Amino acid sequence: MILDGIDATLAERLLAAALGSGGDYADLYFEHRSGADFVLEDGRVRTVGRGVTLGLGVRVLRGDATGYAYTEELAEDRMLEAARTAAQIASSGAAPGPISIQPVVLADRYPVSQPTEARAGADKIALLRRADAAARAFDPRIVRVEASLAEEQREMLVVTSDGRLARDSQPMIRFGVSAVAEEGEGAGRQRQVGRSGGAGRFGLEFFARSGQSPEEQGREAARLAIGMLHAVEAPAGPMEVVLGAGESGILLHEAVGHGLEADFARKRTSNYADRIGQPVASSLCTVVDDGTVDNARGSINVDDEGNPGRRNVLIENGVLVGYMQDRLSSKHFGLAPSGNGRRQSFRHEPLPRMTNTFLAPGQDDPEEIIKSVTRGVYAKRFAGGQVNISNGDFVFALTESYLIEDGKLTAPLKGTNLIGNGPEVLRNVTMLGSDFELSQGTWTCGKDGQSVPVGIGTPTMKIKEITVGGTKTR
Amino acid sequence: MSVARLEPTGRRLPDPKSCQRLAEQMLALTLKAGADGAEVLVRDGTELEVKIRLGETELIKEAGSRALGLRVLKDSRSAVTYTSDFTPAAMEQFARESVELAALSEPDPAGELPAREEMARELPELDLWDESVLSLDVAEGLRRARAGEAAAMKVDKRITNSDGAVFGRSVGASAFATSAGFSGSARGTHVSFAVEPICDDADGKKRNGVYWSASRFASGLGDPEAIGLEAARRTLAKLGARKIPTGAAPVVFSPEAGRGLVGQLAGVLSGGALWRRSTYLAGREGTAVASPLCELVDDPLIRRGPGSRAYDGEGLASRTNVLVSEGILRTFLCDVYAARKLGRRSTGSATRAIGGGPHVGVSNLILRAGRTPAAELERLDRALYVTDLMGFGFNAATGDYSQGAGGFWIERGERAFPVTEITVSASFDDLWKRVDAVGDDLDTRSSVQCPTFRVSEMMIAGS
Numbered sequence: 001m002i003l004d005g006i007d008a009t010l011a012e013r014l015l016a017a018a019l020g021s022g023g024d025y026a027d028l029y030f031e032h033r034s035g036a037d038f039v040l041e042d043g044r045v046r047t048v049g050r051g052v053t054l055g056l057g058v059r060v061l062r063g064d065a066t067g068y069a070y071t072e073e074l075a076e077d078r079m080l081e082a083a084r085t086a087a088q089i090a091s092s093g094a095a096p097g098p099i100s101i102q103p104v105v106l107a108d109r110y111p112v113s114q115p116t117e118a119r120a121g122a123d124k125i126a127l128l129r130r131a132d133a134a135a136r137a138f139d140p141r142i143v144r145v146e147a148s149l150a151e152e153q154r155e156m157l158v159v160t161s162d163g164r165l166a167r168d169s170q171p172m173i174r175f176g177v178s179a180v181a182e183e184g185e186g187a188g189r190q191r192q193v194g195r196s197g198g199a200g201r202f203g204l205e206f207f208a209r210s211g212q213s214p215e216e217q218g219r220e221a222a223r224l225a226i227g228m229l230h231a232v233e234a235p236a237g238p239m240e241v242v243l244g245a246g247e248s249g250i251l252l253h254e255a256v257g258h259g260l261e262a263d264f265a266r267k268r269t270s271n272y273a274d275r276i277g278q279p280v281a282s283s284l285c286t287v288v289d290d291g292t293v294d295n296a297r298g299s300i301n302v303d304d305e306g307n308p309g310r311r312n313v314l315i316e317n318g319v320l321v322g323y324m325q326d327r328l329s330s331k332h333f334g335l336a337p338s339g340n341g342r343r344q345s346f347r348h349e350p351l352p353r354m355t356n357t358f359l360a361p362g363q364d365d366p367e368e369i370i371k372s373v374t375r376g377v378y379a380k381r382f383a384g385g386q387v388n389i390s391n392g393d394f395v396f397a398l399t400e401s402y403l404i405e406d407g408k409l410t411a412p413l414k415g416t417n418l419i420g421n422g423p424e425v426l427r428n429v430t431m432l433g434s435d436f437e438l439s440q441g442t443w444t445c446g447k448d449g450q451s452v453p454v455g456i457g458t459p460t461m462k463i464k465e466i467t468v469g470g471t472k473t474r
Numbered sequence: 475m476s477v478a479r480l481e482p483t484g485r486r487l488p489d490p491k492s493c494q495r496l497a498e499q500m501l502a503l504t505l506k507a508g509a510d511g512a513e514v515l516v517r518d519g520t521e522l523e524v525k526i527r528l529g530e531t532e533l534i535k536e537a538g539s540r541a542l543g544l545r546v547l548k549d550s551r552s553a554v555t556y557t558s559d560f561t562p563a564a565m566e567q568f569a570r571e572s573v574e575l576a577a578l579s580e581p582d583p584a585g586e587l588p589a590r591e592e593m594a595r596e597l598p599e600l601d602l603w604d605e606s607v608l609s610l611d612v613a614e615g616l617r618r619a620r621a622g623e624a625a626a627m628k629v630d631k632r633i634t635n636s637d638g639a640v641f642g643r644s645v646g647a648s649a650f651a652t653s654a655g656f657s658g659s660a661r662g663t664h665v666s667f668a669v670e671p672i673c674d675d676a677d678g679k680k681r682n683g684v685y686w687s688a689s690r691f692a693s694g695l696g697d698p699e700a701i702g703l704e705a706a707r708r709t710l711a712k713l714g715a716r717k718i719p720t721g722a723a724p725v726v727f728s729p730e731a732g733r734g735l736v737g738q739l740a741g742v743l744s745g746g747a748l749w750r751r752s753t754y755l756a757g758r759e760g761t762a763v764a765s766p767l768c769e770l771v772d773d774p775l776i777r778r779g780p781g782s783r784a785y786d787g788e789g790l791a792s793r794t795n796v797l798v799s800e801g802i803l804r805t806f807l808c809d810v811y812a813a814r815k816l817g818r819r820s821t822g823s824a825t826r827a828i829g830g831g832p833h834v835g836v837s838n839l840i841l842r843a844g845r846t847p848a849a850e851l852e853r854l855d856r857a858l859y860v861t862d863l864m865g866f867g868f869n870a871a872t873g874d875y876s877q878g879a880g881g882f883w884i885e886r887g888e889r890a891f892p893v894t895e896i897t898v899s900a901s902f903d904d905l906w907k908r909v910d911a912v913g914d915d916l917d918t919r920s921s922v923q924c925p926t927f928r929v930s931e932m933m934i935a936g937s
Contacts, residue, residue, distance in 0.1 A: 038578075041750075045580045050572075051556035051829055053541075068535040072558045082537070088612065089534050121578040144751055180751050180871070193752050193871045234876075236899065236935035237720035267527070269637050269672055271679055349535065386865045386878070390637075390672055390682035391715070393895045395865035395878030417867045417897050419878045419935070421679075469867070469876045469897025469935040473720065 003030050003157045003167070008101045010076070011159040014058065015099055017083035019161060022093020023060035023067065025327070026086070027160040029304060030056050030074075031346040034117065035152035040128035042144060048121065057346035058082045062090040064266075064328060068349045101159060104166040106301045106308055109292055110201035112171050116151040119204055124149050127175070127207060127214045134218030135179045141229070142222050144180040147214070149173070158306040166306040172297070172453060173206050174199040174442050177217045181225035192231075194224030195399075199297045199442040199453070212440060224381070224400060227412055234401070234416035234470025240376035241418065241463045242369055242404065246437035247382050249456030252287055252359050253445070254385040254394035255422040256280070260287075260314050260322075261340070261352040261447075262329035264389050271392045271423065272320065280320045281426030284362050287315040289324055291339055291355035296438060298356035298455035305341035305350050312338045314357075318426075326352040344450040354445060356455030362432025366460035369431045371407035377468055378402045378409055379418065392422040395469075417469035425466055433460030486538070487608070488518040490659035493649035496542065496560065497659075501651045503569040504546055509576075511547040511587045511653045513788070515826055516540070519646035524612055526619035527638035528627075534612055543828035546572045550581035554831040584814035587654040587788075592810070592820065594656060594791035597784040601777045602662035604691040607643060610665060615641035618667060618698040625702030626671040630710055635672040637682060639702065642666045650826075656789030664688070664780070665695050669705035675713050683709030688919045690778050708861075711882075715892035717936040718883055724857040724910075725898055725932045729917035731860045731881070732924045736841050738868050738875070738902070739770060740922070743797050744834040745812030745821075747870060754873035754902065755803060763803040764906035767844055770798040772807060772823065774837030781838040781921025787826030792837070795821050801907070809834045841924035844912030848926040851911045857884040858934055860898065873902035879934075896936040905929055 011028055018026035036050040053072070056079055060067040067089025069082040116124070131147040154170040176197030183190045196217045200206055207213055243251060256272070264270030272280065281287070291300045291309030300309040305327050314322055323329070326341035329352055342353035370378060378401060385396030395417050402409040438457035445454040493516040504512040518540040525533040541558045553575035557568045623639035642665065649659035668686035675681050685705035687696045727735065747753035755763060764770075774783045774792035783792055788810055796804050808816065809824035809832050825835030852859060864878040876899035882889040900908075913926035 044582060045578065046582055046585065047545075047552045047554055047831055048575055048578045049554040049830065050575055053556075053558060055558075063530075065531045066533045066535075068533065068537075070537045070539075072539060072541075085536050088536075089531065121575075125578065146750070182751070191751065191754075191756075191871050193869075236897075236933050238937060267637070268635055269680065269682070347537065347539070349533070384866045388682070388862075388864065388880075390680040391675070391894060392679060393864070393878065393880070395867075395897070397866040397876075414872070414874045415867065415869045415876070416874075416899065417865055417876045417878060419865075419895055419897050421895055467717075467720075467895065467897065467935050467937075469878070469899055471876070471899045471901075471933045473722070473933070 003032055003155055006030055006157055008165065011101060012099050014079055014083050015161045016096060017080050018058050018060050018087050019096040021087040022090040023062045023087060025061040025161050027059050027158060027305060028056060029346050030157040032155040033152065035150065037148060037150040038124050038128060039148045040132055041146045043132060045125055055346040056082060058086040059349055060086040060089050061328065065089050066349055070347050096161065099161055100163050101165050102163055104164050104302065104306060106166065106168065109299045109301055110171060110295045112203040114203050115153055115171060116173055116203050117153055123204065131177045131214035131218035134215035135177060135222040138219050138222035139226050141181045141183050141226060142179050143182045145177065147177045149175050158304065160306050164306040166302045168301045171201050171203065172199065173202050175217060176442065177221040179221040179225045181229055183229050190229045192225045192228040194221045194228065196220035196224065197442050198440040200440065201295045201297065201299060231412045231414045233472040234413040235468055235472050236470045237467065238465045239468050240373050241466050242373060242376060242378045243458065243461050243463065244378065244380040245433060245435045245458060245460045246439040247441060248379060248461065249358050249439055249458040250382050250385045250396050252458060253354065253357050253456050254387040254396055255420065255425050256287055256315065257354050257357045258387050258389055259392065259422055260324055262323035262325045262333065263352050265323050266329045266332045270389045275320050278320055279318050280423050281315050281318045282429040283318040284429055284432045285315055285318050285426055286313065286360040288313050288360060289354055289357045293356050293438065293455065296356045296455045297443065297453045298354065300355060303339045303341045304343045307337040307339045307341065309355060310339040324352045324354060326350050342452050344452060348450050351448060351450065353447065353452050354454050356438065356457065358438060358457030359459065361434050361436035361459040364431045364433050366433040366435045369433055369460050369462050370404060370409065372431065373404045374406060376404040377413065378404050394422055395419045418466050419469055420466045425463060428464040429461055430464045431462035435459050488520060488645055488647035488661065490647040490649060490661045493518050493647050494651065494657060494659040497649040497651035498657055500542060500544060500565060500569065501653060503566055504544060504572065505653060507569040507573045509546045509548050509573045513545045513587065513652040515543040515650050515828060517646065517648045517828055519644055522612065522615065522643040523640065524615040524619060525638050525640045526616060526623050528636055529620065531616060532638055541828045544572050545831050546576050547587060548573055548576040550583055550586060551576045551579045552585050553579060556828050584811050587652060588790060588810045590655040593654055593789050594785040597658055598775060600775065600782045600784055602690050602782060604663045606692045607645065607663035607665055610643055610692055622667065622669045622698035622702035625699035626669050626706040629703060629706035632673050632710060632713065633671045633706055634674045637670040637672060639669045650789055652789050654789065658785050660784055662690060664690055665692060667695055667698060667701055669702045671706050671709045673709055673713055681709060681712040681715065683712055690780065712892045715880065715894035717895050718893050718934065719937050720935050722931050722933050724854055724928060724930055726851050726857055726859045726926060726928045728861045729915060729924055729926055731863050732927055733920065733922045734863045736839060736924045737922045740836040740839050742870050743806055745806045745808035745816055746834040748806050749812055749815040752871045754871060758803050759805065761803060762801045764798055764801040765909040766801040767909055767912045768798055768801050768906060769842040771796050771842065772836045772839050776838050779838045783837055786822045787824035787832045790820055790822040793822045795823065807834050837921065839922045843914050843916040843925045846911050846913055848913035848915040851913055851926050851928045852884050853887045854884055855886055858893065859884055859889060875900055875902050875905060896934055898932050898934055900932045905932065
């Protein structure tokens with residue numbers, strides 16, 4: 001692979017320079033990332049894009065303090081300069097002894113028979129055309145379609161001063177369709193945009209998966225746009241809410257996921273700090289972060305600190321049992337690394353991050369969950385969410401939701417938000433479906449200015465009360 | 475002034491002229507490789523970020539980065555590519571492969587380069603570079619961060635924790651060269667400082683507040699202690715925050731919160747959204763889209779402005795565009811592509827990043843200050859004052875808006891208690907038409923700017 005030229009003896013020289021001012025620990029993160037994107041707009045391939053980034057990030061730790069530098073030039077003098085810049089976090093101490101570097105053996109969670117980059121551009125454009133045609137054929141009110149495909153191949157190599165060397169090759173494919181629906185003329189014209197998409201660590205075989213064919217994605221975008229044309233105002237205030245399987249996992253991500261990242265626990269800036277062993281959710285809830293799911297968008301064979309991806313139970317039957325760790329935090333807590341040290345690129349220092357985070361399935365029939373609600377909201381698709389780590393308030397935006405009246409889904413609702421407080425909302429989970437689903441969507445998590453791909457999932461679940469941010473008083 | 479000066483770490487200082495040489499070199503290589511036309515953007519920058527938390531150094535990050543973005547045209551087809559490999563052989567190969575890549579796209583007359591006569595001729599001096607920023611090094615950044623955090627921590631014993639104090643500095647140069655007849659370069663400095671203390675509240679919740687400062691000039695950054703004190707004041711004010719009952723009320727937006735709403739207007743006033751039929755403002759030019767109190771401009775020509783630029787992302791001259799005046803929608807912003815799709819002329823509003831082609835964007839987007847002293851906007855019997863907005867919740871195609879919010883409940887003209895865990899909602903059309911007061915306190919720290927403003931009624935969802 002591209003980073004093959006980086007050998008152990010070069011790494012040793014760089015690590016020695018990084019630790020030359022007395023740091024406790026150093027690591028090198030080499031990254032080569034190539035990607036391309038194809039966009040079809042109004043039936044025409046408007047432009048195609050391609051690019052490569054290559055660089056080295058050097059990190060030096062001294063206690064809880066981090067020194068960081070990077071370079072895009074992999075000439076040895078530039079790499080040594082980056083190492084010495086990162087070293088400035090420490091100012092005194094002994095030079096390191098010899099480092100014995102051993103490769104870390106890793107499982108492969110996302111073998112790809114043929115990288116998408118090796119396939120002809122025309123094959124990818126054909127996929128876009130299929131999605132475009134399916135969306136237009138769905139309904140004459142679809143007036144505009146845009147489809148896009150992005151592929152990326154990230155080669156990374158981590159070498160640490162405690163002797164680990166890990167390589168990984170991380171593919172990612174991403175497909176998206178948006179469709180505009182219009183109805184009526186002049187001032188009374190209604191217009192809606194529907195969006196659908198999927199992503200994962202696959203080659204083009206991704207499109208053979210259920211729900212992921214270009215036709216299915218095209219029709220789904222069109223369905224959402226048409227369905228929303230006659231959406232009614234959403235209610236305002238606390239209500240019973242049923243969250244559908246899959247994308248509703250965004251609730252877990254925001255309500256508890258971020259709060260269980262160990263940097264917040266270490267700094268005691270999250271309201272989940274110091275709560276190991278305590279009940280933080282309804283006993284129905286078991287929350288897992290799992291970087292080992294085959295081909296999932298958030299999966300990693302190895303994290304960006306050289307620790308293998310793992311399945312970690314965070315909340316078991318409502319009790320908080322663990323946090324997601326990076327190196328700094330695991331040292332602080334005296335725990336084993338959990339495989340959650342991730343970074344956006346070689347320009348960024350690692351942080352504890354989620355991989356694929358989900359709520360394990362329960363016992364209830366999803367149909368029965370909806371039937372049990374006299375008046376409430378059923379939420380199916382989401383645009384995204386955000387949390388305030390300190391007070392635990394989180395919000396997430398609904399793009400497809402319906403009123404529930406007497407146990408049945410009735411009117412589609414205009415886009416709205418649900419707002420709640422992490423620990424409170426999880427105590428309000430009263431029913432949990434047996435229909436677990438990991439969303440195939442293109443979820444990207446942002447933290448401290450860094451974006452990483454993640455997965456989310458959940459079964460259908462009922463929440464006794466959460467505030468719906470609509471415009472209509474009941 | 476020496477542009478060849480080395481920074482303390484031995485790194486080259488970003489230099490606009492060497493960026494421009496590189497851009498012109500790549501332009502020549504691309505044309506030689508068979509392109510009919512090309513645009514090249516080069517960016518070179520250094521970043522420094524230092525953070526103090528609870529009196530200790532938490533992070534020192536320092537690095538430089540240089541990259542090039544290319545758009546090629548061949549037989550009316552285009553490709554957009556980027557690289558950071560500047561060895562001669564790699565540049566040649568990159569040019570060749572970029573031209574080949576364009577064959578995958580389809581001919582699109584709207585995607586051709588701008589006409590030669592559209593290009594910028596003279597570049598205005600915008601005063602975006604401050605030599606004294608270079609002397610704000612690691613040691614000085616740490617000193618300021620330590621002082622700012624310490625000032626916040628000693629205000630009140632209820633401040634029990636901190637998310638730290640961060641000093642950031644960026645120094646950048648860029649160049650743009652196009653076969654349409656423009657080659658230019660620019661440089662700029664930027665510094666920022668933020669302090670974020672944390673309080674413990676009842677029932678195990680924590681309250682965080684943040685205050686920050688940012689400027690292109692070292693002298694505009696302000697005193698670190700003063701920023702720390704303001705951060706502490708804002709954090710303490712949130713103690714005891716609670717939900718309020720669901721119902722309609724007037725809502726006052728602080729400049730920090732209001733900026734998020736003004737920023738959404740950038741999307742729906744884009745010519746790109748107009749030809750894509752994805753803005754609720756389609757067909758509304760010349761009609762009222764906001765209260766007569768609202769004047770919205772996009773102005774890239776403000777001296778020392780955070781979003782100022784001498785030329786746009788396609789090499790066209792920067793100009794001030796009035797988007798809304800007296801509440802009437804005057805124009806959408808267009809780059810060359812959107813203008814051709816709509817049968818208009820570009821408003822000089824293209825932005826361009828290394829990894830993508832030109833698209834419509836804003837520079838300094840400003841909701842102009844009004845004449846009402848900001849404090850007077852709170853003189854209401856009952857109202858919500860919003861300081862924080864969170865989450866996604868804007869549908870550009872319909873204008874439906876809903877976001878999580880926090881702030882204060884106002885009773886008889888006073889901030890009675892802090893509020894959290896609520897949403898504010900309205901259609902954007904109603905929201906802007908219901909603006910009944912605009913403050914005189916324009917906040918100029920970032921490129922999207924507004925003063926305090928008040929909406930006569932929005933729906934609040936709470937308990």
